[in-house]
Amino acid sequence: MSPTYSEESRELAFQEAIDSDRTVEPRDWMPERYRSTMIRQIAQHAHSEIIGMQPEGNWITRAPSLRRKAILLAKVQDEAGHGLYLYAAAETLGVERRELTDLLIAGRQKYSSIFNYPTLTWADVGAIGWLVDGAAITNQLALTKTSYGPYARAMVRICREESFHQRQGFELLAELSRGTKAQHEMAQDAVNRWWWPSLMMFGPPDTESPNTAQSMAWKIKRVSNDDLRQRFVDMTVPQAQALRLELPDPDLRWNEARGHFDFGPIDWEEFRQVVGGHGPCNQQRISVRRAADEEGAWVREAARAWEGRQQSRTSAA
Ligand code: BYC
Numbered sequence: 001m002s003p004t005y006s007e008e009s010r011e012l013a014f015q016e017a018i019d020s021d022r023t024v025e026p027r028d029w030m031p032e033r034y035r036s037t038m039i040r041q042i043a044q045h046a047h048s049e050i051i052g053m054q055p056e057g058n059w060i061t062r063a064p065s066l067r068r069k070a071i072l073l074a075k076v077q078d079e080a081g082h083g084l085y086l087y088a089a090a091e092t093l094g095v096e097r098r099e100l101t102d103l104l105i106a107g108r109q110k111y112s113s114i115f116n117y118p119t120l121t122w123a124d125v126g127a128i129g130w131l132v133d134g135a136a137i138t139n140q141l142a143l144t145k146t147s148y149g150p151y152a153r154a155m156v157r158i159c160r161e162e163s164f165h166q167r168q169g170f171e172l173l174a175e176l177s178r179g180t181k182a183q184h185e186m187a188q189d190a191v192n193r194w195w196w197p198s199l200m201m202f203g204p205p206d207t208e209s210p211n212t213a214q215s216m217a218w219k220i221k222r223v224s225n226d227d228l229r230q231r232f233v234d235m236t237v238p239q240a241q242a243l244r245l246e247l248p249d250p251d252l253r254w255n256e257a258r259g260h261f262d263f264g265p266i267d268w269e270e271f272r273q274v275v276g277g278h279g280p281c282n283q284q285r286i287s288v289r290r291a292a293d294e295e296g297a298w299v300r301e302a303a304r305a306w307e308g309r310q311q312s313r314t315s316a317a
Contacts (some may be wrong), residue, residue, distance in 0.1 A: 018219050023149040026092040034218055037211065038148050039093050040109075041220065043100045046086035047111035051104075051285050053079045055119040056128055064122060071168050072125060078161045085158065089150040105290045113271060114201050116279030123176055123183075123190035129169015130243075131191070131198040131236070137162045138232045139202065147219040170239065177243050184244075191240070192248045199263075200271045202229040208268075233261050 011031050017024075024030055053076050060076065063069035087097040103109040114132055119125065137159055144155040176187040203225040206212055215221040223231075233252075240247050251264035273279065 015217075018147055018217075021219075023152060024147050025149045033214075034220075035093055037215060037218070037220060038151065039090055039095050041215075042086055042090040042093075042148075042151055043095075043103070044110050044112070046083050046090060046100065047104045047109060048115065049079045049083035049086060051111045051115045051289060052132075054285055054288055055115060055117070055281075056125055058119055059122060059125050062122070063125075068172070075129070075165050075168065078165065082154075082158045082161070085154040086151075089148075089154045092150045101293060105286065105293060107277065107286065110275065111285075112201055113274045113279065114197050115285060116274050116281045117193070117197050118281055120193075121186050121190060123173065123186040124194070126169045126172035126176060126187065127190035127194040129165050129167075130173055130239070131169070131194045132201070133162050133165040133169060134236060134239075135198045135201045135232050137166060138235065139228055142221070142223040142228060145219075145222050170243070173243055173245065177245055187243075188245055191245050195248050196266065196270075197274075199229055199233070199266055200268075200274075202226075202232070204268065204271070230260055233263050237261050 010029055014024075014029065014031060014034070024034070056072060056079075057076050060069060060072055063072050087100060090100060091097060100109065104111065114135075119128070140155050140159050140162065144152055144159060146152045146155065173187050173191075176183040178184075203209055206224045206226045209225055212221060212224055216224065237247065237252065249264045251262060253262055254260075255262045274282070277283075
């Protein structure tokens with residue numbers, strides 16, 4: 001159905017507000033497509049934080065020292081917190097966390113491709129912190145300026161916490177890289193496996209990204225997928241040199257004319273497979289999430305019963 005005259009003028013006024021950098025707040029009028037795009041992105045982001053607890057969480061019991069265990073516990077707990085801020089931001093758009101969790105478990109909403117890869121060794125915890133959190137911060141720093149107020153504000157806090165996460169990953173890998181030959185090899189192997197999937201986190205190339213043009217016009221996205229990917233590569237290459245680890249790309253070299261590092265072709269077929277549910281760990285991630293939801297049902301029920309009792313006490317008083 002084409003928009004009515006008043007809808008059209010409202011859309012124009014909305015776009016003008018966006019163009020003059022006003023943030024959109026929950027009670028403001030917004031086009032239905034803006035609302036659904038925002039819900040899609042925030043939900044995907046929230047699910048990524050919660051599913052992202054699994055690959056690292058698997059190493060909590062096997063951390064090599066008490067110090068490392070405490071750091072990893074705190075990091076995984078932070079991810080749970082990020083998921084909660086994000087589900088709360090989505091709720092301001094009129095969608096319940098329960099609904100979003102059901103869509104995730106039913107495979108009808110996405111989460112980041114990166115969390116469908118396994119964590120095979122302890123060095124993977126370092127590679128996730130350094131590369132995956134590094135990629136996440138690059139993307140999320142741009143999102144602190146996104147047009148939807150509650151999402152932008154959640155990003156500010158999340159970015160502060162993510163930068164600790166990135167540094168702990170760097171520090172962990174630095175220690176392994178400077179350690180024994182076997183430790184250095186383990187760090188290198190983890191970087192070899194996480195590098196390309198980290199570049200895929202930024203999404204398909206701009207020319208093949210169906211959502212970028214509209215999301216840029218609404219200032220949901222401030223920087224395109226390819227530009228963010230380039231920013232991440234430029235930031236990470238000198239860090240790899242400092243770590244004395246190689247990035248597994250023979251085409252990676254400084255391009256004086258562009259003022260950026262060139263890098264080799266990304267295997268987009270692998271990305272499509274992983275996003276389409278055929279990555280190494282997709283089934284495991286969803287079945288663990290489903291089991292956690294089922295096993296936690298009694299806690300939610302007890303909380304609701306307690307809340308109901310408190311309410312009836314208050315109204316009786
Ligand atoms: N994985 O038109 P496009 C973290 C989908 S977690 C899966 O470019 P858009 C952390 C995309 O959804 C960090 N799917 O889309 C946690 C779209 O599908 P639909 C998570 C992907 O939305 C624990 C289709 O492909 N960060 O920090 O304009 C431990 C076409 O793409 C991916 C966020 O979620 C992908 N990588 O741009 C450590 C950031 N890429 O829905 C760390 C927020 C694309 O049309 N999200 N797709 O069927 C965004 O910034 C944007 O949504 C994206 C994609 C840049 C990811």
